[in-house]
Amino acid sequence: MDSRDRVGISLDELQLAARNHGMPLEALRYPITPIGLHYLLIHYDIPLADDLDWTLEIGGLVDRPSTITLGHLKARPAEEITVTMECAGNGRARLDPRPVSQPWLLEAVGTARWRGAPLRPLLEEAEIGEGAVEVLFTGADHGREGGIDQQFQRSLSLEDALESDAILAYEMNGVPLPPQHGFPLRLVVPGWYGMASVKWLARIDLLEAPFSGYQQEQSYRLRQHEDEPGEPLTRMLPRSLMVPPGRPDFLTRERIVDSGPNVLDGRAWSGLGEVASVQVSTDGGRSWDGAAVDGVDSGRWAWRGWSFRWTAEPGTYELCCRARDSAGNEQPLEPPWNLGGYANNSVQRIPVTVV
């Protein structure tokens, strides 16, 4: 698809693109994404919330249901984790035919330091009842989707809830959560696509049967046809992104790079394993060379920096990068199509002109 091709976006989708923020790709240079540059995907409206009277209900199949104030949550032992979070719909607008929803290209990602109370001890203190199989998280955001009036709700299996290092976060990058990131409280499930990390968290319920709500059974599933159940989206597939080198054209974002020694760099992540390698191509994916990958400075759930030295001769190039993880998953050259337009982790392609 040429960059000037009309992609047939509707006003509806353009409204979504205006209110849901991507991370400008030059912000890949920051190991921790500054507030205001992290991606945002907000299904309904940002709810108006007051941290002084916010409470979290823990109920359902537990022996000790409770209502916890934000003050009590903040008084509990806290953990801070650095987490790279990506929208499951990242890459959607590059699919053909293009699934109709938030039209992300590549920018729906960010990395933050989230601080809060670990989820597991809270569940254990509630004394999980015999027969509980899932944990349901309910946000305060309210709207209609797929014809259904709903609050945003997502569940985790009991095992994932206990074993996933999830926290209930009230701080982001050292300050209280901004409204758009879930003020005053959100779930953060490291390694998972963003839909699992329920914002404006109001309730946690233990369930005796799998949750069958809209965001679990209709949305966020990999399917080829409407009439199949499909597979649920869970952890992030590997992806690498490059800081677009040189300087951009305003409209096309095409890059002009000065000839001579250049360093190409970026970040890579996977929710399925460690980043095992990053490769770079300067010829549109025909040949590949290994990039240097940084050490694990910010823990298991943060993206890792990579860099590659390139001596650029005048001409035109298509720069690409691809990551492989320790579980053997690698980014594909061509996007795998699915009905909802999820998990398109095909390689980034950056046209550059070296002058």
Added chain:
Amino acid sequence: MDSRDRVGISLDELQLAARNHGMPLEALRYPITPIGLHYLLIHYDIPLADDLDWTLEIGGLVDRPSTITLGHLKARPAEEITVTMECAGNGRARLDPRPVSQPWLLEAVGTARWRGAPLRPLLEEAEIGEGAVEVLFTGADHGREGGIDQQFQRSLSLEDALESDAILAYEMNGVPLPPQHGFPLRLVVPGWYGMASVKWLARIDLLEAPFSGYQQEQSYRLRQHEDEPGEPLTRMLPRSLMVPPGRPDFLTRERIVDSGPNVLDGRAWSGLGEVASVQVSTDGGRSWDGAAVDGVDSGRWAWRGWSFRWTAEPGTYELCCRARDSAGNEQPLEPPWNLGGYANNSVQRIPVTVV
């Protein structure tokens, strides 16, 4: 235009929509827009900047050229001003035919508390030379636009530079400028469209002839044809926006409102005068009633809140609001077309279903 009409956005424009952030309209509820919700329009890339070695050059037609460190600027007497800032291209995507550029609908606005050093005394201390007519502001952001390699540059007439209450801001909402808002230093020209408030400010030059660079002579002008010089964009036309009431549909953003007493509210502003009145229509602009307009709490350059009591009966409605300023300017019902798609301040229209 129906909301599902395809507006023929290209991938180029979609890339711009993803990296340039709109303010989700529910954020109209905040008198000061939280960081991360204020609109962003960034022509090239966000430059990497270090506040410790940032300097501002003041030169051109002055008797005392100087190089000022950020530390020295911060040691000068400071002012804080609350400023509503809107992109000159706000409303562009509603024009037909649609000018090709950043495809804003209505969301390119925000209000912040900017703190910094007033511009006027800095210019006076530089001893403005005889014959100076304009002041040129140069940002550190660099790219290509209209085929021209450039840093972002805009000028003000000497009179506007001295009389406009402009400041060189290093704080936004009480914290250092975020990278995307011009860290570590930007110009803020209250009352003007955002292009005047040059980010990543590196140089100020007094000129003996009007600046003829791209952002002044080619871009940001009201023209009907390519071959006319057109009128420069300067101060913001009046506009009012409404917090979309009730709850949204995810994809269409259509609103569902409960019947009974409702309060419709929002904000209004003008760079050309005080907000004189705000009117609300519940029938698509056929009839209008006056809204209550809040007092001037945050100074001359901040938007003003307004509210309107509406007893909603079940049915479908098109809600509208329009502002008039003390200079007699009023928002039009239909958008005035121009080649660049600027200054479309036609009234907002919100379809709602009352249930």
